[in-house]
Amino acid sequence: MTEINEPRRRFLIAATSVTAGVGLIGVGIPFVGSWNPSAKAEAGGAPVRVDVSRIEPGAMVTVEWRGKPVWVLRRTRQNLETLRQPSLLQELRDPDSEINQQPEYARNHYRSIREDILVAMAVCTHLGCIPGYYPQGRDDVEHALYYCPCHGSKFDLAGRVFKNVPAPTNLVIPPHQYLDTDVVEIGKDDSVA
Numbered sequence: 001m002t003e004i005n006e007p008r009r010r011f012l013i014a015a016t017s018v019t020a021g022v023g024l025i026g027v028g029i030p031f032v033g034s035w036n037p038s039a040k041a042e043a044g045g046a047p048v049r050v051d052v053s054r055i056e057p058g059a060m061v062t063v064e065w066r067g068k069p070v071w072v073l074r075r076t077r078q079n080l081e082t083l084r085q086p087s088l089l090q091e092l093r094d095p096d097s098e099i100n101q102q103p104e105y106a107r108n109h110y111r112s113i114r115e116d117i118l119v120a121m122a123v124c125t126h127l128g129c130i131p132g133y134y135p136q137g138r139d140d141v142e143h144a145l146y147y148c149p150c151h152g153s154k155f156d157l158a159g160r161v162f163k164n165v166p167a168p169t170n171l172v173i174p175p176h177q178y179l180d181t182d183v184v185e186i187g188k189d190d191s192v193a
Contacts, residue, residue: 047187049179052117058144060133062122065187069122069130070174072184079157080116082143084109092160094170101125101159102173103189111158111173119186120159121172124148131155146171 048065050072055061060073075083082088089095097107105113112118122130131148138147146155154162159171175189 047185049183049185051182052184053182058135065174070186071120071122073118073157075116075118075157079144083156083158088156091162092156093163095160097170099169101170103175106173113178117184118157118159119174119176119184121174124153124167125169125171126151126153126167
């Protein structure tokens, strides 16, 4: 019968345990790291900055945030006056933006932080089409608006939906904030903790 070498046995058990532990850590780190979003995914959700000083009154730029288009429109004085006209308000399904499609700071007539700048998701709330911008209006509407040619939904320049169109709600206003008087950051809002 062979004699058991107890110190050697303990050493081999300890060495095997350490090797197995290092192996588990070596496999575990990449596995846990795979749970983090990719660089492409992080960039897709990253905030977007727009210099609004370069946008002329009545002009609009489109940027991409989270893979979707976002409009940044500089409204004219006439656009702002139209948005408050009682005749327009009667044509809108949700003129007071009671259905929550915007941050609290954009729950006003202009649905924006600054009355002259609209930041809105450029996606129709009916089926996700992209409406067109009509700065001179259309045959059926004499003032500037957004019109979705796919199914006929119409939105005013605050993104509020007209009555009797397929779109059920106003356009979505994404979170945004002004970093200074000229730069708006879309996708981030430090006022909400």
